[in-house]
Amino acid sequence: GQQVMQIPQYQHVxxxxxxxxxxxxxxxxxxxxxxxxxxxxxxxxxxxxVKSGEVKKQKRLTFQFGEAKKNSxxxxxxxxxxxxxxxxxxxxxxxxxxxxxxxxxxxLSVLP
Amino acid sequence: DxxxxxxxxxxxxxxxxxxxxxxxxxxxxxxVYWYQQSLDQGLQFLIQYYNGEERxxxxxxxxxxxxxxxxxxxxxxxxxxxxGDSALYFCASSPSGExxxxxxxxxxxxLTVT
Numbered sequence: 001g002q003q004v005m006q007i008p009q010y011q012h013v014x015x016x017x018x019x020x021x022x023x024x025x026x027x028x029x030x031x032x033x034x035x036x037x038x039x040x041x042x043x044x045x046x047x048x049x050v051k052s053g054e055v056k057k058q059k060r061l062t063f064q065f066g067e068a069k070k071n072s073x074x075x076x077x078x079x080x081x082x083x084x085x086x087x088x089x090x091x092x093x094x095x096x097x098x099x100x101x102x103x104x105x106x107x108l109s110v111l112p
Numbered sequence: 113d114x115x116x117x118x119x120x121x122x123x124x125x126x127x128x129x130x131x132x133x134x135x136x137x138x139x140x141x142x143x144v145y146w147y148q149q150s151l152d153q154g155l156q157f158l159i160q161y162y163n164g165e166e167r168x169x170x171x172x173x174x175x176x177x178x179x180x181x182x183x184x185x186x187x188x189x190x191x192x193x194x195x196g197d198s199a200l201y202f203c204a205s206s207p208s209g210e211x212x213x214x215x216x217x218x219x220x221x222x223l224t225v226t
Contacts, residue, residue, distance in 0.1 A: 033214060042114070042202060043155065045214035088155065092168070099170045100145060100215075102155040 006089060006103040014111050019076040021106035023089030031091060032065060032072045037105070038085040046074075046087075079110045115139065116205050116218035124224045130191040133221045137184055137205030143167065144186040145204040145215060146178055155202065161186055162208070193225045 003026040013019050023032065031050045035043040047056055049065035049072060056063045062075045076083055086105040092098055115138035125131055137144050146158040157170035161180035172178075175193075180186045190197060200222050204215035 035215075042217040042219055043204075043215075044114075045216065048214060090155075099168055100157045100160065102147075102157070104154045 004089065004091070004101055004103045006087075006106050008106055009104065010107045010109070012109045012111065013079050015081060016078050019079050019083070019108055021074050021087050021108075023072045023074075023103050025070045025091070028069050029091045030069075032069075033090045034063060034072070034074055035088045035090060035102075036085050037088065041085075043088060076108075079108070081110050081112055084108060084110050114216040114218065116203060116216050118201075118203050118218035118221050120221060121219065122222050122224075124226065125193060126226055127193055127195060129193050129225075130189065131193065131223065133188040133190070133201055133203075133223075135186045135188070135203030135205075135218060137186070137203075138216050141205035141207050141216070142184065143206045143208060143213075144180055144184070145206070146172075146186070146188050147202040147204065148199045149202060149220075150199045158188070190223070195225050198223055198225045 005024045007022050033048045034046040036046055037043045047063050052069050053067045054065040060077045064073045072089055074087055086107045088105045089103040092100045117136045119134045123131055142163045145160045147155045148158055149155050158172040159178050160168040164180050175191050178188045200220045202217050202220045204217045206213040206215045
């Protein structure tokens with residue numbers, strides 16, 4: 001089945017520093033989604049990327065989809081304490097009936 | 113508030129018992145997904161329903177079953193519970209059964225098996 005890795009597993013940053021998490025798939029993806037889960041909360045959809053090489057921005061967040069559509073990244077510029085949480089990449093298999101797969105997540109801590 | 117509701121919020125039960133978790137999707141959403149999240153773990157996909165029909169199945173144990181009713185709400189049944197079944201169970205909904213739509217998650221049901 002499809003495998004997905006996210007690195008790093010944990011990241012501690014000082015407020016104001018940048019942060020990047022990477023998501024790598026063993027197979028080509030039709031699309032990829034990113035979710036954020038705050039401590040004690042539920043996952044919240046952030047964005048979806050569909051096209052090869054696509055880049056999307058949401059304020060301080062920049063999302064990229066690799067040219068080969070097998071990897072993606074989320075970059076946060078000048079982190080704030082409100083960015084604390086776990087960031088998951090996710091996708092569903094390309095064929096009908098395929099599982100929906102969430103990456104293991106990257107847990108971000110921001111020190112004030 | 114995502115518009116997805118889950119009941120109960122907390123559930124404490126003993127090993128060997130059976131419980132039912134309930135999920136109401138956002139108005140208009142046809143697809144429901146169930147996930148299990150153990151302590152400090154990622155989200156494990158269990159099963160997806162679309163408009164009453166099973167669409168995709170993940171690593172769902174045989175002791176677990178689910179269904180989606182005509183009014184589109186869904187129930188996840190967990191039987192012969194074991195200590196290892198203690199986890200947060202999330203339901204999510206999306207407008208269609210296709211991967212191109214984002215999922216909206218409910219607040220979850222925290223199950224504790226003692």
